[in-house]
Amino acid sequence: MPSTPPDVRCRIEINGLRKDFLANGREVVAVDDASFRIDDGEFVALLGPSGCGKSTILNMVATLIAPTGGTIKVDGAPVSFGKPVRHVGYVFQKDTLFPWRTVEDNIGYSLELAGVPIGERRTRVAEAIHQAGLDGFARFYPASLSGGMRQRVSLMRTLISNPEILLMDEPFGALDTHTKLDMHSVLLGLWERQRQTVLFVTHDLGEALTLADRIILLSARPGRVKQDFRVDFPRPRDAVALRETRQYAELFSKVWHSLGEEFARSRST
């Protein structure tokens, strides 16, 4: 059997991925033959119209959904449904903070599970709270925080265990424009220091251009990889100033055209 040399740079490899759903007794193909790879330290945005299966792909990588066909490999090892990979972190779109835990106890949750001693836990949590600009809110319960603050806590809850790979499912989808831009700055600041490998699902082209190194554009349902764009704006990036540059405008219209076709297709079906 011919063996290919292991590619150390490749962190996520998806091949011929397929997912069928049964909705109202009818078989629906959500994802059809999706294939792509993500290299170490890459920030990749998975962009597509609503219902194109981008979250489904992400959730299959996160082992929350079982694929119907195809393979997913993380660091060369195939993943299986229901068995999350240790160093992969996940940030939900929905608010999934534990409402009965304070901000600091939510952020320190994974350290608590791993049995990190209380002293070290306190230091790391305090640092994370500071990085997220949440000073003074350590003892607050999630219910008394704004949506943006809750999402920062969510982000830090995932980041505190230093995952090497980050899966993000439209984490800022429910936020208003200002809060969203603010969160982009926070995320860029954190990411540019650590350079985790990121797979970021979004339907917001501006968001994808601001954050990512690469945009994988999915077609309308059934989701297939339509195009792969490289976003080589220099880093560190300024989430607000970037939007006023010429390169941003050029790439925006280029991707927008292609995305627009898919939006039109998703409306007509």
Place this chain on the structure above:
Amino acid sequence: MRRASTLFWQILIGLGALALWEWGWNLHERLPWLIPDLLDPYFVSRPSVIFQQFLSMSCLVGRDGNWTFGVDGAFAKCMSRSENNLWIATFVTLKNTLWGFLTGVSSGFVLGLLLGRSNRLSQIFYPYITAFNSIPRIALAPIIILAFGIGDASKVVTAWLVVVFLVFFNTFEGARSVDRDHINASRLLGASEWQVTRTVIVPSTMAWLFASLSPAISFSLIGVIVGEFIGAEHGIGRMIIEAEARGEAAGMMVAVFVLMIAGVILSALVRRLQAYLLRWRPAQTVGG
């Protein structure tokens, strides 16, 4: 301003009712259409008599009609005259209520959690549980007295039986409605099955348990009193039955008032506890 006016009306209505109770019967001859027959002091006594009866039953006033405090040994002497005096009766009833509450809440929670999280177990046991639940629990009290005797144990068991189903059904619903996303988040953050149970399922189910604590304490008190009606050595329930046998309306009324006050204090305490345990709930932080 609004609070003051609410308080004013509350006091006025309270005093009005007491006045009607105290002096209303005097008008019965002349205004029979206004004063119902039930107001007859033979049935319901009068506030002033009830208060006198309370003072003597609690040994605050001795047989001679004088205050007992300050008089050496008078209180102890009065207390020793009855095995089921007001203080002992209240103590015993409250003690059994608390035990019934604690055992009922803890066992109801454990059962609810087990069946709520296991489809297999809940499928098997559900018909039995619904069948048991349709028995009016109070109907079992005589059987329990027969089986456990007239001591404290039978009262605790009766109270337990009343509380356990209430807590079980609440916990069961709670355990079934744990947010899927919270479980997923916990797993993705590295939790083992046992850690998911301990850090997500138990705390989210607790919220449902806490909501049932306030009715549980009232139910427990009802269970104990019913048990005492049927057969007991001590307790407020026995005190009521004895006073009834002697045709002493005032004595029954003293017992009823003591129960009312005990009920108010117990549920206030439980509500305090509840508010503290559920302090993370959105309702508590609105406006903050």
